Amino acid sequence: MTLSTRSTPPTAQGEARRRPGRSGVSGRVPWMLLVPAVVGMAFLVLPLAGLLARAPWATLARRLAEPQVLEALRLSLLTATAATAVCLLLGVPLAWLLARVDFPGRRLVRALVTVPLVLPPVVGGVALLLVLGRRGLIGQWLDDAFGVTLPFTTAGVVVAEAFVAMPFLVISVEGALRAADRRFEEAAATLGASRWTAFRRVTLPLIAPGVVAGGVLCWARALGEFGATITFAGNFPGRTQTMPLAVYLALETEPEAAIVLSLVLLAVSVIILACLRDKWVNSP
Amino acid sequence: MSRRLFRWAVAAPLALVLAAGLTGCGSGTADTSAPASSGGAAKTLTVFAAASLTGTFTELGTTFEAAHPGTTVKFNFGSSATLAQQITQDAPADVFAAASPATMKTVTDASLAGQPTTFVRNRLEIAVPAGNPAKVNGLKDLADPKTKVALCAEQVPCGAAAVKALDAAGLTVTPVTLEQDVKATLTKVELGEVDAALVYKTDVIAAGDKVQGISFPEAEKAINDYPIAALTKAPAGDLAKEFVDLVLSPQGRDVLTKAGFDAP
Known part of the structure; x- marks a missing residue:
């Protein structure tokens, strides 16, 4: 995620002027950085190579055409997108609150917001059941008043994914807000704009790259979500069985099918992420 | 110099990837197990x-x-x-x-x-939450669309056994979820999210008071x-x-x- 800081500290420029020799050599990469960087890259890429090496290419087309695979893929894309929408709707205002409003207990709230990041997703799923389940604190009331139960529904998948993915969005949007120049908002205020107008017309366009980057990260996390989803929403083909769940169950009996499913999920996510990145996120 | 370095930086991981791909095809029988430390005190x-x-x-x-x-x-x-x-x-x-x-x-x-x-x-039993809120008495109650049922996925042993038992009884059950293992299935019962599930008798006993077990004759056809x-x-x-x-x-x-x- 790249967040551009607008104000360049004056000292950095001065330092560059003092050492003119440095600016000429743009290429020499220090070994101390190159070696770990290459190892890191290999570490991330090799497991993918392993998947490719073991993929049953001969039966790939036949396996892909299975209706269950397409159904799981459709459900995955649908729920990840819906979860990202929920996260944007709730997460951006939350990030704004954390970055712009001074209220007591703000540090505690910020820490709590990131809890789903460290919580094992399965525990997150159990926690969701305890609150939103049929006998949960809120779920019980939802069931009595509206006859609505979230577990074992597609909406439940969206809830589980949003729970796990939202911190990614909140953290990156909050970072963008902190890096953004507040003087623009202050200027808007002096010109008579309300805080809501300033947020809508000035702040939001200013932090758009950060929001998109956070959204992409959030979507990617939601797409790969497994633990909270299977715990809270269960696993039923066509309704709650997303790709990661299908992969896990395929692994029980047919490891080759699991590899095929993983490759599909991988290919789709890489394509979408690559497109989004080029279009929206100004990475150098 | 710098360009060569960069080319190397790109080539090295690619070579590694290729090497992994090649060896990946042939491996699988490498002997990694340590030899038995016979005679040693700590085993x-x-x-x-x-x-x-x-x-x-x-x-x-x-x-x-x-x-x-x-x-x-x-x-x-x-x-x-x-x-x-x-x-x-x-x-x-x-x-x-x-x-x-x-x-x-x-x-x-x-x-x-x-x-x-x-x-x-191991034989299957019907597990219901304590107090049996949906008044489940036998396997045929699981076929009632109003009863929320959790089964294990067919890919895991308890799921395969459940299919066998239901087939033997000639029943069609539409579960709300097909869980990844028997403990996950039982958790759904413990939390009261489902009215009934087919799990092993041993799991019902291990769950204690939170779950009640109901045995059924068709379990005989699906012994594990x-x-x-x-x-x-x-x-x-x-x-x-x-x-x-x-x-x-x-x-x-x-x-x-x-x-x-x-x-x-």
Whole structure:
């Protein structure tokens, strides 16, 4: 995620002027950085190579055409997108609150917001059941008043994914807000704009790259979500069985099918992420 | 210079990827198991066992340690299919106890275990939340669309057994979820998220007061055999066979039947 800081500290420029020799050599990469960087890259890429090496290419087309695979893929894309929408709707205002409003207990709230990041997703799923389940604190009331139960529904998948993915969005949007120049908002205020107008017309366009980057990260996390989803929403083909769940169950009996499913999920996510990145996120 | 460095930086991981791809095709039989440290004082016995054996095997492990001073028994409990896969990938295991003959077969087919012995059998029961809110009495109540039912996925042994039992009864049940293992299925019952589930009798007993079990005659058609075998590459050598003998002994059977398993 790249967040551009607008104000360049004056000292950095001065330092560059003092050492003119440095600016000429743009290429020499220090070994101390190159070696770990290459190892890191290999570490991330090799497991993918392993998947490719073991993929049953001969039966790939036949396996892909299975209706269950397409159904799981459709459900995955649908729920990840819906979860990202929920996260944007709730997460951006939350990030704004954390970055712009001074209220007591703000540090505690910020820490709590990131809890789903460290919580094992399965525990997150159990926690969701305890609150939103049929006998949960809120779920019980939802069931009595509206006859609505979230577990074992597609909406439940969206809830589980949003729970796990939202911190990614909140953290990156909050970072963008902190890096953004507040003087623009202050200027808007002096010109008579309300805080809501300033947020809508000035702040939001200013932090758009950060929001998109956070959204992409959030979507990617939601797409790969497994633990909270299977715990809270269960696993039923066509309704709650997303790709990661299908992969896990395929692994029980047919490891080759699991590899095929993983490759599909991988290919789709890489394509979408690559497109989004080029279009929206100004990475150098 | 810099350009060459960059080219190298790109080429190196690519070469690694290629190398991995090539070796990946041919590997699979590499021998990584450490040789048996026979005669040494401190020995470790590693037992891979189905998740449903967690309670009983932990108890038997303590018994084994008491009978063999200086020996530590380590357990890896999990889904039988996952464990079988780990063993075929050369995980350093001494004993494998599976929840189904099919998962044991993947290990014996790879010549990694001797002749397996069936040591217990497990039967299904209907698990309902304490108090049985949906008034489930038998298998046919599960076919009622108003009853929320959780089953194990067909890919795992408890799911395969559930399908067999329901087929034997001639019933069509539409579950709300197909869980990834028996414990996850039981959790849904414990939390009251479903009205009923088909799980093993041993799991119902292990869950205590939170869950009630209802036995049904069709379970007879879907009995699950549990095979156990010492592995041929067992790092602990003869200790592996001794552990298997303990499980098969009257003492071992006593522990297992108390937990709800049937004798074979």
